[in-house]
Amino acid sequence: MQFSLIVLSNTTSEAIVSMNLECFNSFIASAKLVQVDYEIILVESNKKSKYEYPVEQLKIVTPDASFNFHKFLNIGIQNATADYYILSNNDVVYDVNWLKELLKVRDLNPEIDSFSPYDVLANKTPKETIETQDYILGYKIQRHLTGWCLVVSNKAINTIKKLDERFSFYYTDNDYAMSLIKYNFKHALVTKSIAHHLESVSSKNIREKKPFKLNPKTPKYIISENWTWVLENEKMIEDLITFHNKWGSRKVVKLKLLIAKQFSKLGLGYFNRFILVSR
Numbered sequence: 225m226q227f228s229l230i231v232l233s234n235t236t237s238e239a240i241v242s243m244n245l246e247c248f249n250s251f252i253a254s255a256k257l258v259q260v261d262y263e264i265i266l267v268e269s270n271k272k273s274k275y276e277y278p279v280e281q282l283k284i285v286t287p288d289a290s291f292n293f294h295k296f297l298n299i300g301i302q303n304a305t306a307d308y309y310i311l312s313n314n315d316v317v318y319d320v321n322w323l324k325e326l327l328k329v330r331d332l333n334p335e336i337d338s339f340s341p342y343d344v345l346a347n348k349t350p351k352e353t354i355e356t357q358d359y360i361l362g363y364k365i366q367r368h369l370t371g372w373c374l375v376v377s378n379k380a381i382n383t384i385k386k387l388d389e390r391f392s393f394y395y396t397d398n399d400y401a402m403s404l405i406k407y408n409f410k411h412a413l414v415t416k417s418i419a420h421h422l423e424s425v426s427s428k429n430i431r432e433k434k435p436f437k438l439n440p441k442t443p444k445y446i447i448s449e450n451w452t453w454v455l456e457n458e459k460m461i462e463d464l465i466t467f468h469n470k471w472g473s474r475k476v477v478k479l480k481l482l483i484a485k486q487f488s489k490l491g492l493g494y495f496n497r498f499i500l501v502s503r
Contacts, residue, residue, distance in 0.1 A: 226261040228306035232296050233314040234269035241275045244314050248279050254323040265300045293396050294387040301381060309381060313372040319418035326375060326417040329359045337377040338404055338411040340370040341419035349413065359412040363401040368413045371397030372421045380409045390470070394463035402471055405484050406500035408493030441465050445474055470502045
């Protein structure tokens with residue numbers, strides 16, 4: 225079995241090099257513990273980057289394109305050869321046992337094709353649930369599915385075919401979750417698979433809020449419910465509009481997911497692809 229760690233980075237300083245190395249080395253330690261083959265694909269946004277890493281099995285790919293989260297992950301996948309892809313932010317540190325615990329769940333539940341590790345600071349699942357279950361099936365963002373680290377089988381990737389590059393940064397995890405449900409792939413949060421997300425250390429300090437005119441296609445519910453974290457971010461609004469253009473309005477999405485859930489309970493999950501029709 226082989227794992228491909230695919231990491232996106234915009235490496236502009238030694239501090240980011242150190243962060244990348246910590247991500248790489250923590251993953252390598254976990255892979256060696258369980259004696260699996262591995263490779264690391266670094267998809268580098270900085271075309272002028274000349275930083276080197278003392279890491280085995282590392283391939284650096286520098287796309288001749290502007291940064292797009294899904295596009296760059298797709299490029300990483302195209303350059304990888306694995307049974308499982310680990311789609312990771314560069315600001316993630318892996319516990320030495322994280323992969324061991326994830327493989328325990330995978331080996332006992334081969335019908336699960338997508339996984340997320342657990343971060344006690346970032347995850348919103350109730351602690352009593354975490355303490356009593358080895359894994360939790362579901363697709364809720366920040367509870368079951370964490371966009372900063374996804375472990376997905378080659379089978380699922382080949383079925384989905386390609387991450388939707390209309391999502392350049394935000395709502396990528398929401399779109400991925402919808403695709404899993406559409407093609408009847410189970411996703412699990414593995415509660416004993418521990419990873420630590422450092423919350424975008426490389427970029428959070430350089431973001432600036434700039435005034436902008438609200439897009440007329442902005443969903444009305446984020447205004448009436450005062451989703452300030454979205455309303456203050458023009459790009460987030462743009463990607464939310466893209467999400468609804470693809471999957472339908474919030475009411476339509478809820479109805480489709482309700483029908484898909486019932487189909488899955490009846491063992492008819494294959495038909496979800498005819499319910500979750502996308503544009």
